[in-house]
Amino acid sequence: MMRKRMKLDTERITKSKLFWAIVAELLILLVCLIIRPDFFSISYQPSSGMLYGSLIDILNRSSEITIIAMGMMLVIATAGTDLSVGSLVAVSGALALRLMRWDLDLYPTPGDWSITPLYLVIAASLGACLLMGSFNGLLVSRWNMQPIIATLILMVAGRGIAQVITGGKQMTTMFSPFKFIAHGSFLYLPMPVIITAAVILVIYLSTRRTAFGLFIESVGVNRSASRVSGLNARRIIMTVYMISGFLAGISGLIYSSRIISNDSNNAGQGYEMDAILAVVIGGGNMAGGKFNIAGTVMGSLIIRTIITFVYYFGVAAEAIMVFKAMIIAVVIILQSEPIRRMLEKRSRMRRSIQGGALHE
Numbered sequence: 001m002m003r004k005r006m007k008l009d010t011e012r013i014t015k016s017k018l019f020w021a022i023v024a025e026l027l028i029l030l031v032c033l034i035i036r037p038d039f040f041s042i043s044y045q046p047s048s049g050m051l052y053g054s055l056i057d058i059l060n061r062s063s064e065i066t067i068i069a070m071g072m073m074l075v076i077a078t079a080g081t082d083l084s085v086g087s088l089v090a091v092s093g094a095l096a097l098r099l100m101r102w103d104l105d106l107y108p109t110p111g112d113w114s115i116t117p118l119y120l121v122i123a124a125s126l127g128a129c130l131l132m133g134s135f136n137g138l139l140v141s142r143w144n145m146q147p148i149i150a151t152l153i154l155m156v157a158g159r160g161i162a163q164v165i166t167g168g169k170q171m172t173t174m175f176s177p178f179k180f181i182a183h184g185s186f187l188y189l190p191m192p193v194i195i196t197a198a199v200i201l202v203i204y205l206s207t208r209r210t211a212f213g214l215f216i217e218s219v220g221v222n223r224s225a226s227r228v229s230g231l232n233a234r235r236i237i238m239t240v241y242m243i244s245g246f247l248a249g250i251s252g253l254i255y256s257s258r259i260i261s262n263d264s265n266n267a268g269q270g271y272e273m274d275a276i277l278a279v280v281i282g283g284g285n286m287a288g289g290k291f292n293i294a295g296t297v298m299g300s301l302i303i304r305t306i307i308t309f310v311y312y313f314g315v316a317a318e319a320i321m322v323f324k325a326m327i328i329a330v331v332i333i334l335q336s337e338p339i340r341r342m343l344e345k346r347s348r349m350r351r352s353i354q355g356g357a358l359h360e
Helices: 001-015 017-035 054-061 064-075 083-101 118-141 149-164 176-185 192-208 211-223 223-228 233-258 271-281 293-312 317-333 337-359
Strands: 044-046 052-055
Touching: 017 271, 017 293, 044 054, 044 337, 052 054, 054 064, 054 192, 054 293, 064 083, 064 192, 064 211, 064 233, 064 271, 064 293, 083 118, 083 149, 083 233, 083 271, 118 176, 118 233, 149 271, 176 192, 176 233, 192 211, 192 293, 211 233, 223 233, 271 293, 293 317
Parallel strands: none
Antiparallel strands: 044 052
């Protein structure tokens, strides 16, 4: 009986998309280990009080995508999508730098100061992205616009808004508390890793320890039926788009702190596609109805591991997108239903042969 139960558990694990995402990540890391064993080396630098190494760098540099993917995951679970998150990253960084550098005309050289207190800089940047997220939610939930069309508005207009905020200028700051967001450390880890862990924990507690997660999945499965059952589908949809905008704002602060500047043209470029890929790789369903927090995190790590792998081994910059697309395609194919059915069929055949051999 115990043996049968263990077999059933094994089948359930191998059917999980999360399992194959983990396998894909381990295979990529295995290739790194074979080619360059020092890829796994981790060192500690007392001067910064932080751990360094390729694995730490993967966790650190994946933080922006992981945070955005947490919001995208909830949006996709409601059968929607948010194409504006990359532009909101640019808006967040532009507003933060503008608030710190109102004196740009008088003092063009950046220094370790900020005209606006940091807490107001953070509150204004996140508040602006929250409002823009609520605008997306309003278009989708109240006016019943298609999510792609609704969020395409801010995807296009967001970078223009960021340019207007900064007057088309790229501002730089050396304000230490702001730099700490991306360059500081806590518990020997870079601050972006800590911030990302906090975001994941909050999302987990709010969706898996309360009924909110079930409400999101219910709306994604059937919006009309969830409304009939007593759920306020409009409010739930509005909420997930607000969360998505808010998290894009956090990612924007990390990004601008990392480069200690705003970059309205390039900040968050392609983040929306990476976030969607992270959700899909992690087992999310674009048709809505379910989400997987651990899978989404793993999907984001896979994307960043591929990029780190490419840079680390000197692949030409022109080929990075092609190389990245090829590996992601392999991961998604491994997770596809036909491949999983084929593996399951082979597993049953192997067990039946072994069972026949035992009876002999």
